[in-house]
Amino acid sequence: MKLLITGGAGFIGAxxxxxxxxxxxxxxxxxxxxxxxxxxxPPSDLLADVRVRGLTGALLDHGAGIAAARFDGVFHLASAxxxxxxxxxxLGMRSNLDSxxxxxxxxRAAGNMPRVVFSSSVAVFGPDPGKPLPPVVADDTLPAPQxxxxxxxxxxxxxIADMTRKGFIxxxxxxxxxxxxxxGRPNAAASSFFSGVIREPLAGAxxxxxxxxxxxxxxxxxxxxxxxxxxxxxxxxxxLNGRLALNLPSLNVTVQQMLDALAAxxxxxxxxxxxxxxxxxIAGIVANWPKGASAARASALGLMPDSxxxxxxxxxxxxxRAQPDAHLTLKGLTR
Amino acid sequence: MKLLITGGAGFIGAxxxxxxxxxxxxxxxxxxxxxxxxxxxPPSDLLADVRVRGLTGALLDHGAGIAAARFDGVFHLASAxxxxxxxxxxLGMRSNLDSxxxxxxxxRAAGNMPRVVFSSSVAVFGPDPGKPLPPVVADDTLPAPQxxxxxxxxxxxxxIADMTRKGFIxxxxxxxxxxxxxxGRPNAAASSFFSGVIREPLAGAxxxxxxxxxxxxxxxxxxxxxxxxxxxxxxxxxxLNGRLALNLPSLNVTVQQMLDALAAxxxxxxxxxxxxxxxxxIAGIVANWPKGASAARASALGLMPDSxxxxxxxxxxxxxRAQPDAHLTLKGLTR
Numbered sequence: 001m002k003l004l005i006t007g008g009a010g011f012i013g014a015x016x017x018x019x020x021x022x023x024x025x026x027x028x029x030x031x032x033x034x035x036x037x038x039x040x041x042p043p044s045d046l047l048a049d050v051r052v053r054g055l056t057g058a059l060l061d062h063g064a065g066i067a068a069a070r071f072d073g074v075f076h077l078a079s080a081x082x083x084x085x086x087x088x089x090x091l092g093m094r095s096n097l098d099s100x101x102x103x104x105x106x107x108r109a110a111g112n113m114p115r116v117v118f119s120s121s122v123a124v125f126g127p128d129p130g131k132p133l134p135p136v137v138a139d140d141t142l143p144a145p146q147x148x149x150x151x152x153x154x155x156x157x158x159x160i161a162d163m164t165r166k167g168f169i170x171x172x173x174x175x176x177x178x179x180x181x182x183x184g185r186p187n188a189a190a191s192s193f194f195s196g197v198i199r200e201p202l203a204g205a206x207x208x209x210x211x212x213x214x215x216x217x218x219x220x221x222x223x224x225x226x227x228x229x230x231x232x233x234x235x236x237x238x239x240l241n242g243r244l245a246l247n248l249p250s251l252n253v254t255v256q257q258m259l260d261a262l263a264a265x266x267x268x269x270x271x272x273x274x275x276x277x278x279x280x281x282i283a284g285i286v287a288n289w290p291k292g293a294s295a296a297r298a299s300a301l302g303l304m305p306d307s308x309x310x311x312x313x314x315x316x317x318x319x320x321r322a323q324p325d326a327h328l329t330l331k332g333l334t335r
Numbered sequence: 336m337k338l339l340i341t342g343g344a345g346f347i348g349a350x351x352x353x354x355x356x357x358x359x360x361x362x363x364x365x366x367x368x369x370x371x372x373x374x375x376x377p378p379s380d381l382l383a384d385v386r387v388r389g390l391t392g393a394l395l396d397h398g399a400g401i402a403a404a405r406f407d408g409v410f411h412l413a414s415a416x417x418x419x420x421x422x423x424x425x426l427g428m429r430s431n432l433d434s435x436x437x438x439x440x441x442x443r444a445a446g447n448m449p450r451v452v453f454s455s456s457v458a459v460f461g462p463d464p465g466k467p468l469p470p471v472v473a474d475d476t477l478p479a480p481q482x483x484x485x486x487x488x489x490x491x492x493x494x495i496a497d498m499t500r501k502g503f504i505x506x507x508x509x510x511x512x513x514x515x516x517x518x519g520r521p522n523a524a525a526s527s528f529f530s531g532v533i534r535e536p537l538a539g540a541x542x543x544x545x546x547x548x549x550x551x552x553x554x555x556x557x558x559x560x561x562x563x564x565x566x567x568x569x570x571x572x573x574x575l576n577g578r579l580a581l582n583l584p585s586l587n588v589t590v591q592q593m594l595d596a597l598a599a600x601x602x603x604x605x606x607x608x609x610x611x612x613x614x615x616x617i618a619g620i621v622a623n624w625p626k627g628a629s630a631a632r633a634s635a636l637g638l639m640p641d642s643x644x645x646x647x648x649x650x651x652x653x654x655x656r657a658q659p660d661a662h663l664t665l666k667g668l669t670r
Contacts (some may be wrong), residue, residue, distance in 0.1 A: 089501060128577035131475075140466075142477050143576060144496075151497035155490045160487035161479075166424060242463035243479060 007077035008036025066106035081189035082149035096152035108168035123150035148286035177250035181316035201273035210279035218250030220275035249305035252292030261309035342412035343371025401441035416524035417484035431487035443503035458485030459552035481623035512585035536608035538666030545614035553585030553628035584640035587627030
């Protein structure tokens with residue numbers, strides 16, 4: 001089978017690609033071709049696999065090529081992140097809505113009703129001015145996004161449901177929780193600090209936490225997120241049983257619990273590298289995000305959240321140790 | 336003040352225009368200019384008013400002009416109807432989503448944060464495959480459109496909420512119920528028969544009802560609908576108290592009750608002109624529509640549904656009698 005991952009050179013995309021290549025099959029069929037579309041080239045380890053091709057450039061420019069390729073399945077992960085969408089409305093509309101339409105129109109034009117997993121987001125939820133969010137948002141909580149990013153994700157969810165109803169594609173929307181711990185540099189996502197406050201201290205660097213320690217949020221490890229994306233892809237329409245958007249499992253934690261876990265796993269001197277310095281812009285965005293989420297429909301597919309934030313940190317440390325630059329990413333770790 | 340009505344030459348748009356011109360003011364300000372944008376020219380009685388201008392052509396082509404005009408307020412009623420959107424997916428996306436984006440981008444470019452009332456629809460609601468609709472859909476029922484029309488309306492609702500949050504416009508989305516009795520010819524809306532089964536017999540012609548008599552649906556008279564659009568325009572953000580989309584009031588009636596009302600108002604010989612002949616395409620669309628709606632938030636604005644379907648029919652008859660061609664539209668009426 002022939003698969004496409006948009007955002008395939010990004011953190012989740014590349015990790016999903018590695019997992020799929022190692023499995024060798026998806027939904028019972030061998031993976032013969034895996035195209036990684038992104039604005040930059042995929043990591044060299046992926047390009048070294050004979051099954052992999054890179055497709056570099058803006059998704060908006062690749063509609064005809066994607067239609068002609070007739071993919072059997074797509075993971076649509078490409079997205080501008082919440083912070084940049086909030087700063088530049090037009091960029092968000094173009095990157096998240098128009099690009100998705102280009103992709104979906106191309107998949108429809110291909111005529112083979114490909115399966116599509118769209119990475120939606122917990123950011124579709126938000127409080128009404130007149131009505132606070134429930135403490136835990138469920139699969140069927142009424143979305144009310146309070147960011148342009150969440151708005152664009154919700155618009156795509158609705159469009160994918162309709163195009164699936166029409167028989168153009170076989171789509172489903174997996175609402176990703178905040179994935180942590182992300183490696184690399186901070187990005188423009190308002191949620192970037194949820195990784196930064198763990199990653200930077202482990203690397204021996206100071207980290208700024210822009211929100212209060214009491215802030216609670218639903219998070220998921222990269223491994224659990226990848227596992228969930230694949231399971232949602234492999235689910236039959238009957239298993240999805242209705243609505244095509246579902247919450248992925250989350251561990252609902254406070255920043256305080258995250259930092260306590262960091263101290264427990266890496267020691268108090270690492271924990272001490274996190275300073276609190278409130279950023280009103282970030283804090284304002286995060287204040288409108290859910291404090292926790294439930295995932296009954298994902299649970300019915302057998303998907304479970306991470307068991308503890310300590311486990312999430314240990315997973316990150318193990319991932320770093322498997323990389324050649326482990327000494328750099330774990331410079332702060334003395335035990 | 337300067338107002339724009341898109342779909343301003345259509346049935347609701349022209350009637351709204353007449354009501355606004357007769358009032359002379361909106362939200363306490365005199366109406367100096369009323370632009371009626373539509374694919375065809377407005378009725379001549381409207382063009383005869385010195386305050387009225389027509390803007391003919393596709394909304395998609397008028398972005399720059401609308402931006403330059405700096406409207407104080409907009410009623411955005413222009414839309415492809417449900418039946419045609421279901422037959423031609425691309426037409427619906429272009430007419431209902433792309434045109435709305437062109438309009439909203441133009442209003443944002445004008446820079447004066449105009450007030451916008453968007454005519455959304457009860458068609459945003461629908462049953463999940465796994466979960467039937469509640470008997471009555473409320474303001475905060477989770478939308479799950481089962482038509483492309485409803486999907487496009489929902490996408491616009493969400494976009495308008497975000498552009499309002501950003502301060503680009505001052506938007507609100509009024510979910511219209513099925514407006515009946517519409518004058519004129521049947522159109523491609525799947526709901527067209529809700530008017531046809533009353534209008535055609537009153538004109539002495541046979542009418543086909545494509546669904547069972549037991550089908551229940553939320554309806555509203557033209558007069559109540561116009562009244563509600565104006566009230567939603569005039570509502571302050573505080574009065575809206577949260578979510579910017581709300582259900583307009585409806586009378587929830589079965590086709591049987593509609594026909595009983597027709598017999599009561601116009602006599603059994605008029606009622607006898609309605610024949611049942613099931614149309615699977617129409618019946619399939621209607622089966623996924625709500626059987627009734629509630630409108631708590633509209634009610635808090637003082638808006639009430641029609642008191643009975645008899646009243647709706649009497650309103651239609653009175654409207655016809657006020658027109659020069661009353662003898663044609665009421666040819667079936669012998670009392």
